[in-house]
Amino acid sequence: MTNENNADPRKDTTTGQVAAGDDKKARIYPESKLVHEKFLKPFNAQETEARIYKLWEDSGYFNPDNLPARHQTPYTIVLPPPNVTGILHMGHAVAITLEDIMIRYHRMQGFKTLWLPGTDHAAIATQSKVEKDISKKEGKTRYDLGREEMLKRIGEFVQGSHDTIIKQAKTFGASCDWSREAFTLDDKRNFAVRTAFKAMYDDGLIYRGHRIVNWDPKGQTTISDDEIVYVEEKTKFYYFKYGPFVIGTSRPETKFGDKCVVMHPDDKRYSAYKHGQEIELEWINGPIKAVVIKDEAIDMAFGTGVMTITPWHSMEDFEIARRHNLDKEQIIDKYGKLMPVAGEFAGMKITEARQKIVDKLQAKGLVEKVEDYVHNVATAERTGGMIEPQIMNQWFVAVNKPFIIKHSQINGIPAGSTITLKDLMSKVVLNNQIEIIPDYFGKTYFHWIEKLNDWCISRQIWYGHRVPVWYRNINGQEEVYNGLEAPIGEGWTQDEDTLDTWFSSALWTFSTLGWPEAFDSTTGLPKPGTDLALFHPTQVLETGYDILFFWVARMILMSGYHLGTIPFSKIYLHGTVRDNQGRKFSKTLNNGVDPMEVSAKFGTDAGRMGIVIGNTPGIDFKFSEDKIRAQAKFANKIWNASRFVLSNLDDFDFSSTPELTEEDQKSMDELNTFIVDITKDMDEYRFYMASDKIYNYFWHDFADIIIERSKTTIFGQDDKAKKSVQYMTWTILTTLLKVIHPFMPFVTEEIWSLLPLTNRKLLMIEEWPKQK
RNA sequence: GGGCGAUUAGCUCAGUUGGUAGAGCAUUCGAUUGACGUUCGAAAUGUCAGAGGUUCGAGUCCUCUAUCGCCCACCA
Numbered sequence: 051m052t053n054e055n056n057a058d059p060r061k062d063t064t065t066g067q068v069a070a071g072d073d074k075k076a077r078i079y080p081e082s083k084l085v086h087e088k089f090l091k092p093f094n095a096q097e098t099e100a101r102i103y104k105l106w107e108d109s110g111y112f113n114p115d116n117l118p119a120r121h122q123t124p125y126t127i128v129l130p131p132p133n134v135t136g137i138l139h140m141g142h143a144v145a146i147t148l149e150d151i152m153i154r155y156h157r158m159q160g161f162k163t164l165w166l167p168g169t170d171h172a173a174i175a176t177q178s179k180v181e182k183d184i185s186k187k188e189g190k191t192r193y194d195l196g197r198e199e200m201l202k203r204i205g206e207f208v209q210g211s212h213d214t215i216i217k218q219a220k221t222f223g224a225s226c227d228w229s230r231e232a233f234t235l236d237d238k239r240n241f242a243v244r245t246a247f248k249a250m251y252d253d254g255l256i257y258r259g260h261r262i263v264n265w266d267p268k269g270q271t272t273i274s275d276d277e278i279v280y281v282e283e284k285t286k287f288y289y290f291k292y293g294p295f296v297i298g299t300s301r302p303e304t305k306f307g308d309k310c311v312v313m314h315p316d317d318k319r320y321s322a323y324k325h326g327q328e329i330e331l332e333w334i335n336g337p338i339k340a341v342v343i344k345d346e347a348i349d350m351a352f353g354t355g356v357m358t359i360t361p362w363h364s365m366e367d368f369e370i371a372r373r374h375n376l377d378k379e380q381i382i383d384k385y386g387k388l389m390p391v392a393g394e395f396a397g398m399k400i401t402e403a404r405q406k407i408v409d410k411l412q413a414k415g416l417v418e419k420v421e422d423y424v425h426n427v428a429t430a431e432r433t434g435g436m437i438e439p440q441i442m443n444q445w446f447v448a449v450n451k452p453f454i455i456k457h458s459q460i461n462g463i464p465a466g467s468t469i470t471l472k473d474l475m476s477k478v479v480l481n482n483q484i485e486i487i488p489d490y491f492g493k494t495y496f497h498w499i500e501k502l503n504d505w506c507i508s509r510q511i512w513y514g515h516r517v518p519v520w521y522r523n524i525n526g527q528e529e530v531y532n533g534l535e536a537p538i539g540e541g542w543t544q545d546e547d548t549l550d551t552w553f554s555s556a557l558w559t560f561s562t563l564g565w566p567e568a569f570d571s572t573t574g575l576p577k578p579g580t581d582l583a584l585f586h587p588t589q590v591l592e593t594g595y596d597i598l599f600f601w602v603a604r605m606i607l608m609s610g611y612h613l614g615t616i617p618f619s620k621i622y623l624h625g626t627v628r629d630n631q632g633r634k635f636s637k638t639l640n641n642g643v644d645p646m647e648v649s650a651k652f653g654t655d656a657g658r659m660g661i662v663i664g665n666t667p668g669i670d671f672k673f674s675e676d677k678i679r680a681q682a683k684f685a686n687k688i689w690n691a692s693r694f695v696l697s698n699l700d701d702f703d704f705s706s707t708p709e710l711t712e713e714d715q716k717s718m719d720e721l722n723t724f725i726v727d728i729t730k731d732m733d734e735y736r737f738y739m740a741s742d743k744i745y746n747y748f749w750h751d752f753a754d755i756i757i758e759r760s761k762t763t764i765f766g767q768d769d770k771a772k773k774s775v776q777y778m779t780w781t782i783l784t785t786l787l788k789v790i791h792p793f794m795p796f797v798t799e800e801i802w803s804l805l806p807l808t809n810r811k812l813l814m815i816e817e818w819p820k821q822k
Numbered sequence: 823g824g825g826c827g828a829u830u831a832g833c834u835c836a837g838u839u840g841g842u843a844g845a846g847c848a849u850u851c852g853a854u855u856g857a858c859g860u861u862c863g864a865a866a867u868g869u870c871a872g873a874g875g876u877u878c879g880a881g882u883c884c885u886c887u888a889u890c891g892c893c894c895a896c897c898a
Contacts, residue, residue, distance in 0.1 A: 092860070280895085287898095299898065312898090349897055357898045366896040425897085439896090490826070494893070497825060501894075596893090630834075632891090663846085664835050669827080670891085672834060676847050683860045694857030734838080742836065742845070750845095754862075765856075 082697040086804040089696070093689035095653025095682075099796045103220055106799075111815055113227045114164045114585075117157070118815065125161035126588040127153060128559050129219075129226060130601070131234060133172035134211040135179050138218040139635055140627045140673055141594060143645040144665065146222045147658040148624060148737060149592045153225055154792035155732050158818040164585050166562050167219065167226035169212050171235035173514035173551035174277075174432045178269060180204045180513075197512050204513050221649050223658065223795050225814070230581075232562045234554040235515065242561035243554050244518045244534050246612060251519075251532045253453050255471065255611070256445060256507070258519075258530070262361075262368040263444050263506050264428065267386035268435025271510040272444055274550060275503060276599050278437060280426040287423035288408060289354065291416045293331030293340060295320075298353030300423055301360075302407045303400045306334060306392045307379040308358035312370060315344040317355050332414065334407060335393040345370050363439050382438055400438075445508035445517060445547070447471070449607075457574025457614035465574065465614065474610040475499055475603055484606065486621045487735055488668040491595060498599050505604075507550045514548030521545065556604035559588050559617040574614055588618040590735075595623040595668060622735055625670040627661070632672055648678060655794035656682035662793060663741045684745055685797045688790065691753050692801045695779045698764050702780070704806065708773035717756050721782050724751075726821045728789055741793050748786055756782065785819045 110116035114124070127149050132142055149165060157163040180203055181192055192200045212233075219226065232239060250256040263272045289296050295311055311329070313320045323329075325344040330337060340358070347370055348355065361371035361378040371378055383389055388403055390396045395403045411417050428437035449471045458465045461481050463474065476499050478484045479492055486492050508517055520531045522541040531537040536544065557565070560582060568580035576583035587609070591602060602621055609617035628634055629641045636642070648657040652675075660678035665671045710718065724747050731740035756779065763775040784805070791798040791813050802813035 089857095092858085297898085301898085347897095352897055359898080364896065364898075366898070369896085426895090428896090488827095494826060497894070599893095626892090666836080674834065674847085677834075679860090680846055686860050687858070690858040690860090692857090697857070731838080736838070739836070739838075746845070753857090757857075758862085761856080 083700055084696045084806055085693055088800075088804065089689070089693040093653075093686045093797055093800075095655065095685065095796065096650065098800045099221070099223075099649070099654055102796050102799050103223065105803075106225060106812065106814060107228075109812055109814075111157070111812065112165075112225050113229050114162045117162055120160050121157070121162040123161050124164065124585050125153070125156040126164045126166070126585040127590050127592065128562055128588055129165060129167045129224075130591075130593045130597075131168040131170035131232075131555065131558065132215050133175055134169050134208045134215065135172055135175045136211060137214050138645055140643050140645060140648075140661065141635075142218075143222055143648070143657065144624050144627055144661050144671065145592060145594070146219055146224050147662055148622065148665075149590075150222075150224050150658075150795070151662065151737050151792040152590060152592065152622075152735075154795060154814060155818065157225075157814065158788065158791070158816060160817065162584075164230070165224070165226045166230050166232070166585075167216075167224070167228060168232035168234070168558075168562060169215060170555055171208065171233065171514065171551060173509060173548060174269060174271065174273070174511055175551075176208065177204060177511050177513040178432050180207050183207075192512065200512055218646055221654060222645055223654050225795075230562070234551070234558070239554055239557070239561050240515055241534075242557050242565055243515045243549065245566045246553075246557055246608065247518050247549075248532055248534060249612060250447065255448050255451060255453055257448060258443060259446050259504075260441060260443050261446070262365055262439050262441050264430075264437045265384060265440040265442070266430035266433055266435040267384060267438050269430055269433040269511070270384065272442065272506055272508065273430055273432075273437075274506050274552075277431045278428045279431045281429050283425060283427045285423050285425070287353075287421045289418035289420070290411055291418055292333070292356075292358060293329045294323075295356045296354045296418050297356050297358050299357070300425065301404075302411070303388065303392075303395075303403045304360040304363050304381055305358060305407075306388075306395075307362070307381045308360055309338065309340050310343050310371075310374075310376055311340050311356060311358050312343045312345050312348055313356045314346060314348040314350045317348070317350050319355065332416070334410060341376075343370070343374055343376070345373065362441050365439055368439075368441070378441060380441070382440075384440065386436075386438060444506050445519075445549075447505040447507055449502050449504055455611070455614065458610075459615050460610060463610075471607050471611060472499055472502060475606050478606060478610065478616050483616050484619060484621060487623065488666075491598065491621075491623055491668060494595075495598060495603065498603065505550075507553050508545075508547040509550055510547055512548065514551060515554055517545035517547045517549060519545045552600055552604055555601055556608040557612075559591075559605055559609060560586055560613060565612070569613065576613075586613070587616050590620045590622055591618040592622040592624070594626060596626065598623065620735070623668050624665065625668060628670055628672050630672050630674040632670075643673060652678045652682040653685055653796070655685045655797045658795075659684065659741060659745070659793055662737055663745065665738045667735070667738075681745075681794075684749065685794060687749055687753060688787075688794070688797055689801065691748070691757060692783060692787075692804075694757060695783045696805070699776055699780060699806075702773070702776040704780075704808070706773070706777070708777050709770070710778060711771055711774045713759075714774045714778040717778055717782065720751070721785060722822050725785070725789070725819045729818070729821060732792075737793075744786075744790055744793065748790070752782055752786060787813065788816055788819055791816075 106112065129149065130145060132138060153163050153165045184190055184203065247256060264278060266273055285300055287298060287300050288302055289298050292311060299305060323342045325342060327342040329340050329342065331340055347366065359367035359370055360381060361367045361376065362380045363382060379391065381389055381391055382400060386400055388395050388398050388400065395407060408417065429435060430437060452468050452470055454466060454468050455463060456465060460478055461483055462477055463469060476496060479486065479495060518532060520537050520542040522529050536542060563581040563586050565582055568577050568582035570577050576586065593602065605617045609615055626634065633639060633641060645657065656678050659681035661673065728740050728743060760775045760779055763771045787798045787802055799813045
């Protein structure tokens, strides 16, 4: 990382920062009135940033309500709420930078900009993090502590994470309206969740089903299909003699309850066996009776073309059993141990039982052969636990069930029409009401929707929104009640489960803007004058492509259903930030980079610019210190060029408009062309390109050519030409400071504050340069 | 198995509707006591993964192939 060729001992080769206490520069421009003494040293980001951020915060302009009158048209972004599981990493820094660029640009363009911040309680992720910490430090489980104490501990942890996150975001220059900050688990959001749940329950779109779900024995909770991560596993594939058949399996431990042997109806090898025929055979714990089932789901080419089924613990088997109305028996309990049906193996963990079962079958002469086998096993994203499908009572969102939409402003979906949630999700992207950047992610999106099954939303953890359903049992008759509040009467108990964290984040674009209070259910429109009416739908949703399904799609679902609108008109997807070798940042590799360190070392402006240039939407971005270091130099270049321009304006009349020389006029025309070009890039969300052009134009056109050339005139005798060049350099400098500001807000605002301006405003609310 | 993306200078990547190949970092040579301790000028390095096609013209559009990466999927 260090530059070994650099022999200058005064220079810190790691950061490029100049050692303090050297006043050499103080002698160069003692006579220039306009050059503030701060300019006598290189730009000092560390001294500047906190002070400038305070200036912005104190101005109140982060809050759209305080912006000057010219700001009328709303422009809204909701910050993807970071999980309160830890501190922000460079991926968050990219998001914050891009969103801040969008917000600052539009604020300068005169929009009424709202960037609404918040944090996400991240249910499972947070609870399992705190559980791990407690287990490590105190050797206790959540059951030792109990629900109340556990939630208290999580609350304390969350407060700490939250404060760090906010501090980090501010350090990175985020111009969020902190007065509107929200949390996915605060009271207002909880009310929004209960309201949303009830509406969908009443419409039959949320239902309780006794269905097969993804059970995580480690986390002791269900998870949704999207929270599964497939991990390649090398294991054995066993062939067992099963009466007259040979069956293949990778999971001998599930085979106790298998009383059905299934084959394809067209499989000629087994045409002698008829559907429904009973066969007596010797099995693990003695003789059993098995029924022959013919089903087209069987792949004749795989294994022997015959399999037994375990409907309780396999999605596919469950479906086969459902089709033929077969018994379903539980073999494995929720702790991953064998049930009494396993006989002598009961109570054993499946991992240890497997080999013992195979040994027994071997002893009975029932093992045909064993092969090596590589397959993908389902694990839980957060805990890493091996998913064990189980049949359970859980809550689901029905995505394929037709319902009548009450209110709709969505193109092609009139109010009162019958649709499904799936239709809702695909239509708005299909008809371009929502634009995805880059557009090819639309294909991925549709692909996902096509395969989408009902969304399991209940979780058996404690941290989260409690399922707003109450039960009571009177004379063996179960009553179920769903409402905004607990029912009146004796004997009701609330559902123990909590909701998937994405259920509350799916409401984020409108739960943060005053929904449901701000929504008029009679007209189907937001009540006039409310945040909801003003700022929703939002303009852009900027996030990583990795949560397109988890979050983005579900926001579209919820906004469409509850408000009859799109939640945002653009989706900007940034890539994953990787290290300079292209590896993901991870705790095990210990290659993480803390944005705070980047700011401390190179300055926030450099950090922001270095992660924006060349960061194409949808494409993974490699982080490198070299890129940041180059931009730290750029910040100083802006600083020095500003000093030079200022130092030659002592005798300039700022209220004058001198006649320009042909050459200076040409520079002004080129500036205009540049502004036109950049503005187009900004409007079309090509920040990776705009930033690169800005860097090049400032350094290699303005500094290297225009300023260099101006020196002859500045130090020459032609007074008219000098006035012209002074005007031209001053105009280009002030124009460029505005253009750079969204990208590098601190250094530009600091310079702006040192300029001899009349009618001084903060640069952050100056007008974006007009193109001629 | 299905889908998506990438492949451009030594490294990291831009290249917007097709019009003479670009930047940063690294390298080499030179300059630099009137903005720049973080400066300037110049140089070198590319059959734009490969093959075919469309076109007056292709890094860019189409087809196929290769390699790498990612996402999705209940093959027991």
